[in-house]
Amino acid sequence: MARILLVPAAAVAITVAIIAILRPGDVVNDLNVTVQGDHALVTLKTPTRPTQARLLWGPKADIYTRQTDWDEFSHQHFLRAHSLLPNTTYHLRAVVIDRHGETSSSPDIVIETGEADTH
Numbered sequence: 001m002a003r004i005l006l007v008p009a010a011a012v013a014i015t016v017a018i019i020a021i022l023r024p025g026d027v028v029n030d031l032n033v034t035v036q037g038d039h040a041l042v043t044l045k046t047p048t049r050p051t052q053a054r055l056l057w058g059p060k061a062d063i064y065t066r067q068t069d070w071d072e073f074s075h076q077h078f079l080r081a082h083s084l085l086p087n088t089t090y091h092l093r094a095v096v097i098d099r100h101g102e103t104s105s106s107p108d109i110v111i112e113t114g115e116a117d118t119h
Contacts, residue, residue: 051096055079086116
């Protein structure tokens with residue numbers, strides 16, 4: 001299982017392009033993660049076909065306690081994990097589904113939020 005660890009410094013955003021080896025048939029690519037303050041923005045593309053996407057996040061891999069709603073069918077997605085606590089490790093996974101019900105997902109993405117902004 002591919003794992004990616006992102007650790008931002010206090011009050012600094014970090015953006016990382018994630019290059020993962022995906023199984024044949026997977027449609028997720030150009031996956032990027034930006035962590036800033038109490039949120040993480042995940043962007044991804046599904047160029048082979050339009051999909052809906054959602055973001056799952058939680059304290060451990062495969063234990064996701066929060067999720068976004070499915071977005072609209074598109075080739076490009078912008079998903080936000082919000083209300084993240086400072087100095088906390090989170091696991092994120094982006095999931096897409098096409099019009100035929102076929103699903104694909106990103107590898108496990110591990111992020112750590114920075115210090116709380118006291119300004």
